Amino acid sequence: MVNRNCRATLRLLTLINRQGHPHPPLSSSPSGIDACWKQLQRNNVHGEHKIVSFFSPLASSLKTRQWGVKIQSRCYGSASVLVQRNPKFSKLNDEDVRYFEGILGAKNVIQDDEKLITANTDWMRKYKGSSKLLLQPRTTDQVSEILKYCNFRCLAVVPQGGNTGLVGGSVPVFDEVVVSLSAMSKIISFDKVSGILVCEAGCILENIISFLDSEGFIMPLDLGAKGSCQIGGNVSTNAGGLRLLRYGSLHGNVLGIEAVLADGTVLDMLKTLRKDNTGYDLKHLFIGSEGSLGIVTKVSILTPPKLSSVNVAFLACKDYSSCQKLLQEARRKLGEILSAFEFLDSNAMNLVLNHLEGARNPLPTSLHNFYVLIETTGSDESSDKQKLEAFLLGSMENELISDGALAQDINQASSFWLLREGIPEALMRAGAVYKYDLSIPVEKMYNLVEEMRSRLGNDANVVGYGHLGDGNLHLNVSTPQYDDKILSQIEPFVYEWTSKHHGSISAEHGLGLMKANKIFYSKSPETVKVMTSIKKLLDPNHILNPYKVLPCSSIS
Amino acid sequence: MKIMVAIKRVIDYAVKIRVKPDKSGVVTQNVKMSMNPFCEIALEEALRMRESGLASEVVAVTMGPSQCLDTLRTGLAMGADRGIHVDSTSALHPLHVAKILMNLVQIEKPSLIILGKQAIDDDCNQTGQMVAGLLNWPQGTFASKVVLDKEKEEVTVDREVDDGIETVQLKLPAVITTDLRLNQPRYATLPNIMKAKSKPIKKFTPQELNVEIKSDLEIVEVTEPPKRKAGVMVSSVDELIDKLKNEAKVI
Structure with a gap:
């Protein structure tokens, strides 16, 4: 107990605290989930068709059997997309496998069921494919040979990295060959x-x-x-x-x-x-x-050089317009040292405080409508801190901020960041969640959250947070369980609203499988047509990541 | 009743420590410095006592070069009423710190001194004990719970010792050193940061407090702990047994 290396102990304790939210959180899911998945798959795959459901089979409250049925009935609802396996694609045979073994060596051609499950499932467990083959090339030449062969044989391919995408872009839809880049890590x-x-x-x-x-x-x-x-x-x-x-x-x-x-x-x-x-x-x-x-x-x-002075402040604002004014001011007064400007509303804050272990409200005296996290990064600790303090105290006098805390050490800074970064995890724990990643002009951004709230009433918890500085809203609707009625209230309204306000239906997550058919909400038919012709030029057989990014209608 | 709290400026615990190439110490230039986490806990405990009406004033003391004023301001922003900065550019060892604190006690006359059980930079774990010894006050070290009885002028301290919790009762004035689980320190809020700017800080030098900074200790060399060797994959049970027997010699 006495006199041990306390730096190491403290670090260990922090690590333990953080283990509450690993990413991807596959390890922490309840054990019944895998069984649920199998059930879901049986229900979902009908021969050559696949009904792609956007529901995370997380919901801990749902019982396996009921749940499988539920999903199936829901699949025919508005959120599901009927995707058909492209009949032009060949089916994998033993000869193909032998050919790949010839290129990569048997060790890097994986047919093992357990490893394939990981490659077939995205980390949110929303999407699952049924690929029978995972290839792990080690060089560019091997990737080239794989693709050359797949193109010749018309075998569909899914390139895969860390498989942490949020729109089902990195997992197979049917039996596509998974090409993992994991072994190319030099x-x-x-x-x-x-x-x-x-x-x-x-x-x-x-x-x-x-x-x-x-x-x-x-x-x-x-x-x-x-x-x-x-x-x-x-x-x-x-x-x-x-x-x-x-x-x-x-x-x-x-x-x-x-x-x-x-x-x-x-x-x-x-x-x-x-x-x-x-x-x-x-x-x-x-x-x-x-x-x-x-x-x-x-x-x-x-890559930019690492600067030694990082400061993080966690602030409370009374309304959204104060958040906006604060952003304007921060850009002016913090200028070159401003490195992040994130916001979350009180619903998001409550969610994190209630569902995330280790989350602690830095401003516990009263509940505020909005919270803003500001990070500055610069090269001079004392002048940066002075600048930030002066800005914050000024903003407080101008009543842009109603309260705030300034991290005094790195540990406090990470605990502020946890409140913002922990929201997705807290949402997953709260039950069912409908996620939207939208770019919207900053001044209109929060109107969508408010409109959504009045649309859904007490049926759902509508949460708004995101990268305010980038005009990127993460709109999340949290409900105890998935419900078609709620979904039909959200979609296509959310896409239409975003389109009407000249926003983007995918700010940073991509389109993947989830939003491939929604591209027209953000891009004109002429633009999509050019995209399609580029696709046709570079990948005439459409073997690369099929069914994703571009709408099925434009490709066939 | 007045409480005196000692706070130390150290390399932030989340920073990866680098040893200077000449092995004379660790790199502190351009490295984030913060308040020693155990000192934060000590200060938090003192503030809670004041807030519950058990103490009237909390005085935070720091020692070292002028940059330590930043740490002291943090202490004041957390809620300490005033600060004392003992300005010294030479290295201070636990005995120096204890002697300075002893002399400050003669000036400030606190009834309780709360310190962190150790600083995470040198891991000495000596200062609290030395102060108690020099003042001939009772000490409750590694405190995980502190209950102050104002009437009886007594403080009950739960200590984290190797075989469990030991409870000791101390007559005031006393010295307490804090362990990790005592409390969770508060954040410095903007209104308090603002208030802290006008809180008084008294400045002393070790000479003014009649403490001669002279050390019997000499740092010979600072080195990094040896790096752990990379593991190897064994291909069979036999190979594993062979390695355990002949290489590791554990079976």
Whole structure:
């Protein structure tokens, strides 16, 4: 007890506290879930058709048998999408498997049921495919050979990274061959002068972050899923995350890409240049196209230096307009040191406090309507803190903030972040949840939450939070269990509303399988037509990540 | 009744410690510094006593270079009534700190001193005991529960010891050192940060308190603990047994 290394002990205690919310939280799910899944699958797959349901079979309150039936009846509701297996795709045979074994060696051709279950299921357990084959290439050439063969044989392929996507983009829908990039996890080079990192697509984000940390740099991208997600998947999804406000999107930070096209052609665009105006900048086609145009195998990324002074404040605002004014002020007064501006409403806050272990209200004296988390990152601790304090005290005098707390150490800063980052987990624990990731002009953003609240009345808990600084709202509707009536109240209203206000129905999660057919809410038919012709040009047999991103109607 | 709390500025516990290349110490430049977590707990306990009417004033004391004022301001923002900064740029060892505290006690006359059981930088765990010894006050170290009886001028302390909890009763004035489970320290809220700016901080030097900073200790070398070797995958039970027998020599 006495005199042990307390730094280590404290760190351990924090770790234990955090184990309440691992990501992906597969390990913590109740044991009955797997049985539920099997039941669900039996109910869901009808021969060559598949009814894709957007319901997380999480709901701990539901009993297995009833639940399977429930899902099935619900599947025919408005939220389900009828997807048909493309008959043009061949079915996998033994000869194919032998061919892949020839390329990769038997060890990297996986047919083991248990491993396939993981590859077939997304982390929220919303989507499940029935792939019989998982390939783990180790080099770009192997990826190229795999694709060349699949294209020749017309075998559908799903590229897979850390499988942490939220829209069902990274798991097979039917029997697509899963090509996992996990084994391609080498850091190829890092230039300390320019801060340019070149690495393989399968590098786990957190590993890159810790590698860069030891070099004195950071990733321009940070996500809740960093412990599992891979950089190739991040790039393919054009993941946003918590630092976008400061460092911009991956379209700006990714300097080069190596990608393999459906026919096996390797496109080497792995430049490490800030400026390169030579022809069409094709790498952008692979950023955010969710693996539907090619498999990203390597990336080069511009990384900013790690700055020593990080400050986090957790603030309370009385209404949404104060949050907006605060954002405007923060941009002006914190300027170059502002690195995150996140918000959550009181419903989100209550949810986290009630459902997340270790969550603690920094402002417990009264309940506020809105909470804002501001992070600053700079190079001078004392001047940064002074600047932030002056800004906060000024905002308090102007009544933009009604209360607030300033983290005094890293531990407090992480506990503030937990309140914001823990919302998705708290929602999963609260029961059923309908998730929407929307870009909406900041001034109108919260109107949607309010309208949704009045639409649904007391039937559901409508929660609004997100990256206010980026105009990105996470609208989540939490209910004790899934209910078709509620869903029909939400959709298509939420998409129509977003479209009417010139927003995007997918800010940072992508379209995947969930929203492939909803693309027209955000993109004009002409635009989608051009996208389709690009798809046809690069992947004429449509073997890459089929049924996703683009609507089925436009592809066939 | 007045409570004196000692707080120390240390490298934030979440920071990965790096040893200087010349092995003379650890890197502190451009590294996040915060209040020692055990000191936070000590201060929180004192503040709770004041809030429940058991104490009238909480005085926070810190020692070290002028940057320690930031830590002291944090203490004041948490709620300490005033601060004392003992300005010293030379390294302070537990005995120096204890002697300074002893001399401050003569000036401030507190009835209770609360300290963290140890600082997470040097892990000494000596200061509280030394202060008690120098003052000849009773001590309750590694406190996980503290109950103060104002009438009887007594404090009951549950101590976390290796074989369980030991309960001791101390006559005031006394010294308490805090363990991790005593309480959960509060956050510094904006209104309190604002108030803290106008709270008084008294400044002393060790010389003014008649403490000579001279150490009998010399740091010879600071090194990192040896790195753990990477594990190996064994392909069969026989190989495992062979390795356990011949390599690890445990069976």
